[in-house]
Amino acid sequence: MKRFFCSLSRSTAITMLLSLSCAVFADQSAVLSAVQKALPQYEVESAKLHEGAGLYVVVLKNGPTLHVTQDGKYFVAGDLYRIDNTTLENETEKAKLAKIETLPESQMIVYKAKDEKAHITVFTDVDCGYCRMLHKEVPKLNEAGVTVRYLAYPRAGIGSEAYTKMVSIWCSADPKEWLTQAKLGAEIPENKCVNPVADQYKLGNEVGVRGTPSIVLGNGEFLPGYLPAAELVKHLGL
Numbered sequence: 462m463k464r465f466f467c468s469l470s471r472s473t474a475i476t477m478l479l480s481l482s483c484a485v486f487a488d489q490s491a492v493l494s495a496v497q498k499a500l501p502q503y504e505v506e507s508a509k510l511h512e513g514a515g516l517y518v519v520v521l522k523n524g525p526t527l528h529v530t531q532d533g534k535y536f537v538a539g540d541l542y543r544i545d546n547t548t549l550e551n552e553t554e555k556a557k558l559a560k561i562e563t564l565p566e567s568q569m570i571v572y573k574a575k576d577e578k579a580h581i582t583v584f585t586d587v588d589c590g591y592c593r594m595l596h597k598e599v600p601k602l603n604e605a606g607v608t609v610r611y612l613a614y615p616r617a618g619i620g621s622e623a624y625t626k627m628v629s630i631w632c633s634a635d636p637k638e639w640l641t642q643a644k645l646g647a648e649i650p651e652n653k654c655v656n657p658v659a660d661q662y663k664l665g666n667e668v669g670v671r672g673t674p675s676i677v678l679g680n681g682e683f684l685p686g687y688l689p690a691a692e693l694v695k696h697l698g699l
Contacts, residue, residue: 488531492517495533500524511552514541518556523663526553557668558681561612568657570611570636572599578606579697584614584665584675587630587643588623591687592674596644598690605694611640613658614665614673624658631656 493508496519503521511518511528518541519527529536540553561582569582581602585592599609613631615623626643632652633639643649665675669683676684678697688696 488533489517491533492519492529492531496521496527496529496536511541513543516541518553526557554669554683555681558677558683560664561668561677562679562681564612566610568661570631570640572603572609572611572637574603574606574608576606577608578699580608580610580679581693581697582610582612582677584612584661584670584673584677586614586616586623586673587626587640587649589616589673593644595674595687596641601690602693605690605699607694607697607699612661612665614662614670614675615658616673619659619662624662625651628653628656628658631658 489508489510493505496503496505496508500521503524506520506522508517508519510516510531514528516528516530519529519536521527525538526540527536527538528541540551543550543552574580583592583595585596602609613627615621615627617623626649629649629652630636630639630643632654633650639649668677670685672685674687676688676693678684684696
C-alpha cells in the first residue's frame with residue numbers, strides 16, 4: 462500500500478501544494494467519517510470534491526448521492542444542477558450515466574455494426590412490446606453503423622418471471638439468438654450461472670430508468686422510450 466505524508470519543504474511552491482493536499486485529505490476524511498457515522502447502513506462507493514460547488518459528492522452504494530459540506534456537518538441528498546446561462550445541466554445524472562460507458566461489453570448482449578459509427582445502450586425487458594419493436598429494427602440500425610448494446614431491465618423486478626427469463630438468456634450458450642427468440646415470444650430453456658442481470662437492473666434504477674426501452678447514447682444522453690430506427694439514426698447525426 463502506498464503511504465502519503467505531508468511535510469514542509471524548502472521550496473515555498475512545493476510547501477503550498479503539500480499544504481493544500483493535506484487540507485483536501487483532511488476534509489475528505491472528515492466528510493467520510495461524518496457520513497459513515499450518520500448513515501451506517503450504507504457503504505460509501507466514492508467521495509470526490511466538486512471544485513465548482515465546493516461540496517464533496519459522496520455516492521452511496523444502492524443509496525442516494527449526497528453533497529456534503531467540507532466540514533462534514535451538512536449535506537443535501539439529491540441531484541446537483543449547474544446553471545449554464547439559461548439552461549440547467551444535471552451533473553449528478555450525467556455522472557451516473559457515464560458509468561454505463563465503463564461497463565465491459567462482455568456483460569452485455571451486443572449486436573455489432575460492421576462499420577460502427579456510433580453505439581447505443583438499451584435497457585430492455587423481453588416482455589415489453591416497444592422493446593420488441595425496437596429489436597426488429599436492430600438490422601436497420603446495424604446497417605446504418607449503429608451498434609446496439611443491451612442491458613437487462615426486467616420491469617417487474619428481481620425474482621420476477623421476466624427476470625428469470627433474462628437470467629436464462631444471459632446464461633445461455635448463444636445470448637444473442639435467445640434474446641431474439643424471446644422477443645419473438647419463444648419459450649426460453651431455464652439456465653443458471655453467475656450473471657449481471659440483477660446488477661444491471663439496479664444500475665437502471667440508479668440512472669433513472671422508469672420504463673423500457675430506455676436508450677443511452679455514447680455521449681451520455683438519455684432517451685426514455687421507443688424511437689424508430691430512422692429517427693434514432695437522425696438523432697445520432699449519421
